[in-house]
Amino acid sequence: MKNYILGLLLSALCYLSACEKLDAPPLNVIQDRDIFNSEAGITAYMARIYSVMPIEDFKYSPTLGFNAFVIGSFAGITGEALSRDMGNANGSFGYWSAAYNLIRECNYFSEVLPDYAGNFTEEKVKYWLGEVRFIRAVTYLALVKRYGGVPIVDQLLTDPDQSIGDITESLEELKIPRSSEEKVWDFIAEDLKYAYENLPETSVAGRVNRYVAAGFLSRAMLYAGSIAKYNSIELTAGSERLCGIPASKAVTYFKESYDAAQLLNGKYSLYKKSWSATDKEAQYQNYINTFLDASSPENIFVRQYKYPDAVHGYDALSVPKQLEGPGGNYSSETNPTLDFVEMFEGLPRDANGAIRTRDADGKYILYDNTMSLFSNAEPRLRATIILPGDVFKGQVIDIRRGIYTGETAGGINKLIPPGSTINYPTTNIVSSASALQTPYQLPDGSMMNPAGLSGVFTNLAANGPGGSITGFSVRKYLNPNKPTAEVVTNRSEQSWIELRYAEVLLNAAEAGYELSSLGQGASYLQTAITNVNMIRERAGASSITSINDVDVIREERRKELAFEHKVYWDLKRWRIIDQEQNARLYRVLMPFYAAKADKYFLMIEQTKEMLVLRLIQDGTMIKFPLQLLAKTQA
Amino acid sequence: MQFASRLPKPVGIFDYMTLVNEQRMHNINGGTPLYTEEDFEAYRNGTKIAANWQDAIIRKSAPFTQHDISATGGTDRSSYFISLGYTSQDAFFKSDDVDYKRYNIRSNVSSKITDDLTFDLNLNAIMDRKNQPYISPWYVFRSLWYQPPIQNIYANNNPEYFNNVPSNLNGVAHASSDVNGYMIQTNKWFQSSASLTYQLPLEGLSLKGLYSYDFNDNNNKVYMKSYNLYNYDASTDTYNPVPQQTPSTIRRDYAEFPATLLQASLNYNRSFANKHNLTALLLYERGVRSGDNFFAQRELALPVDQLLAGISTNQQGGTNAGNLYKTINASWVGRLAYDFKGKYLAEFSFREDGSSKFAPEQQWGFFPAGFLAWRISEESFFKNSNALSFINSLKFRGSYGEMGDENASNYQFVSGYTYPVSGNATSLPGGSVFDGVFVNGAQGKGLANPLLSWYKSKMFNVGMDLQAWRGLLGLTVEYFDRERTGLLATRALTLPEEVGVGLPQENLNGDRARGFEFEITHDNHIGSFNYNVRGVFGYTRTMNTTQVSARAGNSYLNWNNSNYTQDRWNNIYWGYGSPGQFQSYNDIANNPFFVPRNTVVGDYIYEDWNGDGQISTQDNHPIAMAGLPLVTYGFTLGGSYKGIDLNMTWSGAGKVYVSYFEQLNTPLWAGGGALEQFMDRWHPADPTADPYDPNTAWVPGNYAYTGTIPYTNTLANASNAAYLRLKTVELGYTLSKKFFKGNGLKGLRLYANGYNPITFTKLKYLDPEHPSSQFGYLYPIDVKLTFGLNIQF
Structure with missing residues (x-):
């Protein structure tokens, strides 16, 4: 009996220990074979690397980086606009670790896919290899714009079979020194050309085809050409010039940019679906639709969004205060400056070219409504920003700084001295600090709130009531059909147009102008004039017959690409951002209602002290992250 | 019934307007009050009615x-x-x-x-x-x-x-x-x-x-x-x-x-x-x-x-x-x-533990333990000694053991991809939208560490148990030391960023916890009054024994940051010392080091610890203890007399400091209201007087003048939350058996129980156990009063 039981016991133990494989793998981890054996696996890999590709879209902020929950506006540091929550951007723009992580993922794909190439057609393999080379180029583009020459990593630096010990022992080999800025630009060009040759003619929205690569090549080479021509800083490490390119290379780069841009001609066109040569209203509406019509033939590369998984909050952050959605004090983050508005055609101007709101005697001109001032404005201006009193979502956008209660019979004199940044005047003026207003009784007995429903409120603090702070609000990209209930930070889905044909035309125009100025022939200049006129015609502006100054092209670019997060980098590559912005006070336009005249007038003011764009000390390079320096210097 | 223990109260309308006015007056360039006498009068005579949010939301x-x-x-x-x-x-x-x-x-x-x-x-x-x-x-x-x-x-x-x-x-x-x-x-x-x-x-x-x-x-x-x-x-x-x-x-x-x-x-x-x-x-x-x-x-x-x-x-x-x-x-x-x-005791044990959280070669760990004890009171020389006869029992014991822990591991040994990637729709999503359809992404997991295994605790323990005078004295003394090795950490020697991937975690770090416990008991009766007393006292400290990390920029920073230190006790509260508040403008004028121009009477004085004549981050030094209470103690008292019984449990903690943020730190935080505690502040006796006039008479208080906010990491902001509280008290009465003859009942007890009814602490206005996480807004600690009936059949 005893032996029997012991035997049973022992056999039970043996049985138990025999099944001692504690095998319970994690439930959401997959392997290379799951990725590289099917197109769906490859698409999942692509979905990840496209999502972290450094696109400065609605979710980019100089201070918070890529793919951030942004409050504030990138345009708030370029002079295009003022933004309460866009602070001093000095020393920000950081992008390093995430870049090299993405570069590693691209290199990994390039090295592993060939082992699985037998699963797919040759076309597909070429397509995907082209895609990752494109993404790698875009990543280096983001790096070189910020830091000049950076370390070039064109392969995986660790071997899958290496143990941690092996890796840490070979640490010295892993230290890659910075290459010269020129080499980085050449590396980008090489990748983009590879992509152009391998990518297909067409692709689904959100992924790239060969023309996207060509378009980016025109963008990158224009940047490199500008550095060669305009940069004067020399910063070297050993034999490598980390900042700047020899001026002799300018022609080469501008030519590359020009030629790459020509590849897109005939493949894309400016959006003119509802445009009419004779109807300014149609031109205005057409320009608005340019940014919202998903089937626009002008879109070359877009990043798409889809609720609920991938969204942005552009509508919530940018609508005028009176159309604010539920769930918090989000709105009016992008307030265009008067300096920006004055670049456009069709405004009354004084002898100096500045906007004119006072008559020959210096008295304010009185209007029936604030839109009267803009009755002849270029359609592109109205479509790019919301002017005070213009209509958006069926509502008149009510922007008023205050009510002027003084006498109007002999005209109204200037309320503040020129150039003044003093606090808002209060004599004969009622205004409101908050959105909860105390109404003012007008001479006819009716009541009127001092400020408009969308501002301007005198409390300008970041946690204040919000509203417009410049007299204007942004319109580009805003969805006019979004119900107010959905104007929240996680419901916007309109695509970010990273590259559109208008930019390619402007790239060719600028490269062409620079080439002709460098003695490469007049035909380049002719292309520049033609391209600028194509843009201006669609915008509803007059055409030009000659270009005598590079500023003509630059200004066109700043108007056309406004609020598209491109201007900052243009100002940098032109090497003018420091001269333009140091201690600059941007100007704003303040609508007032003159109670005793029942008319409006518009007062030009300087930016208030708290909203002054801070000095940007170094107009050339982003400060290199110091903590990385030690690791990078080999 | 439950009551909130020391729930802060928001101020009323007059105090609120007073504080706002003080904040506005607190301006070196000349301040003006926001609320005028008419505003006060409007609320006083009922023209305007203030809201009472507290009464609208909270019940007693x-x-x-x-x-x-x-x-x-x-x-x-x-x-x-x-x-x-x-x-x-x-x-x-x-x-x-x-x-x-x-x-x-x-x-x-x-x-x-x-x-x-x-x-x-x-x-x-x-x-x-x-x-x-x-x-x-x-x-x-x-x-x-x-x-x-x-x-x-x-x-x-x-x-x-x-x-x-x-x-x-x-x-x-x-x-x-x-x-x-x-x-x-x-x-x-x-x-x-x-x-x-x-x-x-x-x-x-x-x-x-x-x-x-x-x-x-x-x-x-x-x-x-x-x-x-x-x-x-x-x-x-x-x-x-x-x-x-x-x-x-x-x-x-x-x-x-x-x-x-x-x-x-x-x-x-x-x-x-x-x-x-x-x-x-x-x-x-x-x-x-x-x-x-x-x-x-x-x-x-x-x-x-x-x-x-x-x-x-x-x-x-x-x-x-x-x-x-x-x-x-x-x-x-x-x-x-x-x-x-029962005189000499010995024990040996072992565990061989396996976990699927590690790679197959690293799944198993062997953890032995041993225990020895000697009950000296059983020895004949001890029993025969008259001098020692008051001791009923005396035991010495010691043990050593090892334990494994798998919890920190989360399949870091597996390479591959996380699919789907978790993302955030409003920032970095978990994938991309292609052609209008969201596609989940697959993200590489980076370098794996197949060598990851159990981390190990070594526990050492010695103690003594004593019983004397037949229960009049009981004593237990214990010392323990726990040393852990193989805690997960990433090597100090990190890869250059350009490699594009970081090193995985390895079993590298170690720490130690050490402390002692002391327990004393006393049982007795006086006639039919039985009572017992029991007290415990514990003290625990922890340190890092191995801590892999790069050195900080300089020795001071290295010393300052516990991420860089090893073999030093933890729970240091770093900050500025604060020897008090300025009592007069004379104090401010004669302060040995620089103070800002807008300093007023009642402002917190910070300690110029390094003596360089200014207050800067280099004055950061250990000022107090942080984290869990280091010292815990408690005692229970029990007594019964005939059918009546009374039991009390007291517990206490020492060497513990708390500090709060947002509204528990700052009155009128972010333009909001204020809590009543902030009325106890320095302020001019005459609210219209200029606070920057040296002749202004001041009323002293616990907090500085409205508008002065203490630095977060200072003694001025940290409060000593040492406490002693009556955790539970219960008074019961058991009806004697003769009541129940023949009706089937076997026992009946009535009782009243109190939970947290009495607290002694230096901390003002808040419960000492009120947590400071979630900015201190957590639901308050309860005080409970229970009345009960216990019936046995």
């Missing part, structure tokens, strides 16, 4: 009930224990929308099938249910403290319309489920175990098999209801709605966590010749724990709070990857214990 007390029924019984072949319990607890909100209910049943049955075979079955089931508004209680406190009394609860004081107060923080709307929706959390636990014990023919040898199955599920229903706050526009007499949390959304979450455990053990327990006692055990066990879950969410077109009423647009479903797992553990356990007449 909340009900609490608990019922238990239990029965035990059996025969010589079987025994049972069954019980049934119910607990219900409400919260301090007037809306009565926060409550908690708990039900439990238990059944333990043991039955002898044959003389040698025993069957045990234990079943336990618990269900609880928590109801609350969609907006969490802590957030209600935040809203409540934020809104100053000058903000009306209702727009234009019309109760039909909730006022759109600053930052939309309308606490009255937040506290009500009817307004903002609800969250119902239901948890169920089922625990079962069945075992068979077989007494083998060899004396003292038995075989036991046990299987247990536990199951826990969470079932939540979350109804986010849209509601309106209103702006009153006096120019048109209209109420403009400001919709909140739209669209209304219903969400159901379900998660289940089953776990099984199989155990087989062989036990041997026998005495030989009444001297040699031997116990031995060999056990094998294997457990599987898993978790699974899913949720569904739909938007609602009509206010019908059911998932079925949801619309198909934007409906969502998914699984939380953190609660989707399956892990397997297995162990071999052996133990051999021997004692000689």
Whole structure:
């Protein structure tokens, strides 16, 4: 009996220990074979690397980086606009670790896919290899714009079979020194050309085809050409010039940019679906639709969004205060400056070219409504920003700084001295600090709130009531059909147009102008004039017959690409951002209602002290992250 | 009944306006008060009515009930224990929308099938249910403290319309489920175990098999209801709605966590010749724990709070990857214990633990332990000594053991891809949208570490137990030391960023916890009055023994940051010393180092610790203890006289400091209201006097003048939260047996119980155990008073 039981016991133990494989793998981890054996696996890999590709879209902020929950506006540091929550951007723009992580993922794909190439057609393999080379180029583009020459990593630096010990022992080999800025630009060009040759003619929205690569090549080479021509800083490490390119290379780069841009001609066109040569209203509406019509033939590369998984909050952050959605004090983050508005055609101007709101005697001109001032404005201006009193979502956008209660019979004199940044005047003026207003009784007995429903409120603090702070609000990209209930930070889905044909035309125009100025022939200049006129015609502006100054092209670019997060980098590559912005006070336009005249007038003011764009000390390079320096210097 | 322990109160309208005026006057360039005498008068004579958010939201007390029924019984072949319990607890909100209910049943049955075979079955089931508004209680406190009394609860004081107060923080709307929706959390636990014990023919040898199955599920229903706050526009007499949390959304979450455990053990327990006692055990066990879950969410077109009423647009479903797992553990356990007449005791044991969280070669770890004790009082020389006869029992003991821990591991040994990547829709999403369709991404996991394994604790323990004078004195002294090695960390030597990937975690770090405990007891009776006293005292400290990391920029920073230090005790509170407050302008003028121009009387003085004549971050030094209380102590007192019994438990903690943020740190924080405690502040006796006039007379207070905020990490902001509190007190009366003759009752006891009724602490205004996480807005600590009846049949 005893032996029997012991035997049973022992056999039970043996049985138990025999099944001692504690095998319970994690439930959401997959392997290379799951990725590289099917197109769906490859698409999942692509979905990840496209999502972290450094696109400065609605979710980019100089201070918070890529793919951030942004409050504030990138345009708030370029002079295009003022933004309460866009602070001093000095020393920000950081992008390093995430870049090299993405570069590693691209290199990994390039090295592993060939082992699985037998699963797919040759076309597909070429397509995907082209895609990752494109993404790698875009990543280096983001790096070189910020830091000049950076370390070039064109392969995986660790071997899958290496143990941690092996890796840490070979640490010295892993230290890659910075290459010269020129080499980085050449590396980008090489990748983009590879992509152009391998990518297909067409692709689904959100992924790239060969023309996207060509378009980016025109963008990158224009940047490199500008550095060669305009940069004067020399910063070297050993034999490598980390900042700047020899001026002799300018022609080469501008030519590359020009030629790459020509590849897109005939493949894309400016959006003119509802445009009419004779109807300014149609031109205005057409320009608005340019940014919202998903089937626009002008879109070359877009990043798409889809609720609920991938969204942005552009509508919530940018609508005028009176159309604010539920769930918090989000709105009016992008307030265009008067300096920006004055670049456009069709405004009354004084002898100096500045906007004119006072008559020959210096008295304010009185209007029936604030839109009267803009009755002849270029359609592109109205479509790019919301002017005070213009209509958006069926509502008149009510922007008023205050009510002027003084006498109007002999005209109204200037309320503040020129150039003044003093606090808002209060004599004969009622205004409101908050959105909860105390109404003012007008001479006819009716009541009127001092400020408009969308501002301007005198409390300008970041946690204040919000509203417009410049007299204007942004319109580009805003969805006019979004119900107010959905104007929240996680419901916007309109695509970010990273590259559109208008930019390619402007790239060719600028490269062409620079080439002709460098003695490469007049035909380049002719292309520049033609391209600028194509843009201006669609915008509803007059055409030009000659270009005598590079500023003509630059200004066109700043108007056309406004609020598209491109201007900052243009100002940098032109090497003018420091001269333009140091201690600059941007100007704003303040609508007032003159109670005793029942008319409006518009007062030009300087930016208030708290909203002054801070000095940007170094107009050339982003400060290199110091903590990385030690690791990078080999 | 429950009461809130030391719940801060917001100030009333006059105090609020006074504080705002002080804040405005607190301006070196000349300040002007915001509120004039007319404003005060308007509230005084009733022209204007201030809001009382506290009274609108909070009630003084909340009900609490608990019922238990239990029965035990059996025969010589079987025994049972069954019980049934119910607990219900409400919260301090007037809306009565926060409550908690708990039900439990238990059944333990043991039955002898044959003389040698025993069957045990234990079943336990618990269900609880928590109801609350969609907006969490802590957030209600935040809203409540934020809104100053000058903000009306209702727009234009019309109760039909909730006022759109600053930052939309309308606490009255937040506290009500009817307004903002609800969250119902239901948890169920089922625990079962069945075992068979077989007494083998060899004396003292038995075989036991046990299987247990536990199951826990969470079932939540979350109804986010849209509601309106209103702006009153006096120019048109209209109420403009400001919709909140739209669209209304219903969400159901379900998660289940089953776990099984199989155990087989062989036990041997026998005495030989009444001297040699031997116990031995060999056990094998294997457990599987898993978790699974899913949720569904739909938007609602009509206010019908059911998932079925949801619309198909934007409906969502998914699984939380953190609660989707399956892990397997297995162990071999052996133990051999021997004692000689209870005088010399020795034990050896081991565990061989396996876990599926490690790579196959690293799954198993071996952890031995040993124990030795000597009961010196059993020695004949001790027993025969008259001088020592007052000692009834004296024992010395010591033990050493190792333990393994797998918890930090999360499959870092596996390379591959995380799919789908978790993302955030408003920042970096978990994939990309291609052609209008969202595609989940697959993200490389980076470098794996297949060598990752158990981390190991070495525990060393020595102690002494003493009993003397037949219970008049009992004493236990114990010292312990726990050293852990192999804690997960990433090597200091990191890869250059350009490699594009970081090193994985390895078993690198170590730490140590050391301390002692001391317990003293006393039992006695005086006539028929029996009483006992028991006191405990504990002291624990921790340190890092190995800490891999790069050095900081300089030695001071290195010293300052515990991430860089090893072999130094933890729990240091770094900050500026604060020797007090400026008592006069004379003090300020004669201060030996620089103070800012706008300093006023009552401002906190910071210590120029490094003596460089200015206050800077380099004056950071250890100022206090941080983290958990280092010293804990407590004592219990019990006494009974005839039918009356009284029991008290006191507990205390020392060397503990707390500091708070946001509204518990700053009156009028972010333009909001203030808590009453901040009235105890330095301020000019005449509120209209210029605070910067040296001749102004000041009233001293605990806090500085309104507008001065202490630096977060200073003694001025940290408070000593050492406390001693009466944790529980219970007074009972048991009716004597003669009352129950013939009516079936066996016993009846009436009692009154208090929980947290008395607290001694230097901390002002807050409960010393009030947590500082969640910015200190957490639900307050309870004081409970319970009256009860205990009947036995």
